[in-house]
Amino acid sequence: MKTSRRGFLQLSASSIIGYSALGSPLFSEIAEAATGYTGQIPICQHMTNSHSAQLTVLTNGSNPYAYKVYDAKGRPQAIQIWDHEIRKSYHQGIDKLYVSGLEPDNSYYLQVIDKDRGTVLDERKFKSLKLSSRSNVRFALVSCASDFFTTHARTMWDNLFAQKPDMIFLIGDAVYCDFRCATTEENIWRRYCETRSRLRHFRQPSLIPTLAVWDDHDYGRNNMCKTFKYKVSSKRTFDLFFGSRNTDGFKRTMGVGSQLTAFGHKFFFLDDRYFRDEAQSGGMMWGGDQQELLLEKICENSKPTWLLNGSQFFTGYHKQESFAKDYGKNFADLLTKLRKCDGPIAFASGDVHFSEVSSVDPKYLGYRTYEYTSSAIHSINFPVQLIYRNPRREEFTWHHNFLIIDSTAGRNAMQIKARSINARNKIEFSHQAVIRRT
Ligand SMILES: [Fe+2]
Structure with missing residues (x-):
């Protein structure tokens, strides 16, 4: 029986990654993918710019891999x-790879090679x-990705990759370290691998650069702050x-925070765990030094800015963590300082296992x-809109979902379109706004 390349790739993907939902966006991606794609080996693309890309590969301890990268003309890359x-x-x-010498906006192929046999085990574009x-x-x-929701742990990501975002921002609970196990260094490592x-x-055939910051569950334990016993080892694991x-x-x-300056915007990923004081102790969410560094960097110029944090900023929901509720004095002080910055600021958060868009009154900034707020892509969820009431809320869903945000930077302004996409690949809500610094 003759099998086309597309047919072969679909068959191999279906057998290796257990795929059954015909018509999913993953199939068109496979047809476009590198010829050696098998989906056997978990791979993630990280920070990428016009000349370099960073990737991680989950390795099998007993059998280290070799790697090759080449461009569409077959020329090898460093x-x-x-x-x-x-x-x-x-x-x-885990292996962390750095590919350099790239041409801007060009396609490349990463091959994972069996060192002993010299055969290609997997290939990604x-x-x-x-x-x-x-x-x-x-x-x-994206936030809150529990691997115990096995169906949505597959389909939600196919839906997400089909939206072809420039980048994916994971803002907490990308790993549930403490789910059904004791909190130990060994279990944290195992849960990251699992x-x-x-x-x-x-397992996607075509990769998308992914930047991440953690929240409590990928830090190691529910609602933990700076006193967490395994924080040094856990940080090493997250960094890897x-x-x-x-x-x-x-x-x-x-901590595990970072700053991305790209596409006319600044994005600050805040570490809300490593330096976090006890809730409602009169302390700080990010610690003094991290907050000072943030304010210094924001105020360097008037570029539109996104602040990304695991916990919510402005809400005060009972039994949910938030900056305003748990660190009220610190939050009021922060807002006074952010008010003095020249550029417009938007806020992004996760954690609460529902998504919402909330208006922030001009009295603050x-x-x-x-x-x-984007949560949960696949984790425990309930219809909580009546329990967690919010008069500032303009959109809401408690279904599994992620947000796709189109943000355009202008002079003293940013135009934002946010769409929530659900497990049926349908729009749960759509919201448009212009944030103008006056
Ligand atoms: Fe979560």
Whole structure:
């Protein structure tokens, strides 16, 4: 029987990653993919600019891989394993790859090779990304990805990749370290490996650059703050699996926080765990140094800014963490300082297992802005809109969903279109706003 390349790729993908839902966006992606695609090996693309890309590969501890990268004409590219780790307690590890010498907005192919046999085990397509040529960006905003929701751990990511965002921003609970197990360093490592194996984010034929910051569950334990016993080891694990090293457009800040400067915007990923004081103790959410660094960087110029944080900013829901509720004095002080910055600011958060768009009254920053909360892509959810009432809420869904945000930077303004996409690949809500610094 003769099988076309497309047919072969569909068959191999279906057998290897257990795919059954015909008509899913994943199939068209497979048809476009690199010829060696099998989806066998979990791979993630991280910070990428016009000349470099960073990737991670989940490895099998006993059998290290070799790697090759080439362009569409078959020309090889420079690639370096710049960090890696395997631990005695578990059979899987991580390789961190740095690919350099890329041309702007070009396609490349990463091959994972069996060192002993020389055969190609898997192959993925990725692109370099020119960060400075335009002032609009499409990003996916995602939180709360429990690998125990096995069906949606597959289909939600196919839906997300089909939206073709420029980048994916994971803002917390990308790994549930503490689910059904004791909090130990060994379990944290195991849960990172298991989650990487189970989410189809990491099996996509064509990769999308993903930046991440953690919240409590990928930090290690529910609602933990700076006193968490395993925070140093946990940070190392998060950095290995999700971190990027400094490059043009990207700078690590404090904890697992970072700053991305791209597409006419600034994006600040805030670490809301490593330096966090106890809730309602009169302390700080980000710690003094991280907050000072943020304010210094925001005030450098008037570029439109996104602040991305695991916990919500402005809400005060009973039994949910938030900056306003748990660190009221710190939050009021922060808003007074943000009010003095020249550029418009939008807020992005996750954590609460529902999505909403909430208006932020001009009394806080001197102009109307919005908080976009995206949660959960696949985790425990309930219809909580009546329990958690919010008069400032303009849109809401409790279904599994993620946000696709189109943000355009203008002079003292940003135009934002947010869409919530659900498990049926349908729009749950759509919201448009202009944030203008007056
Ligand atoms: Fe969560």
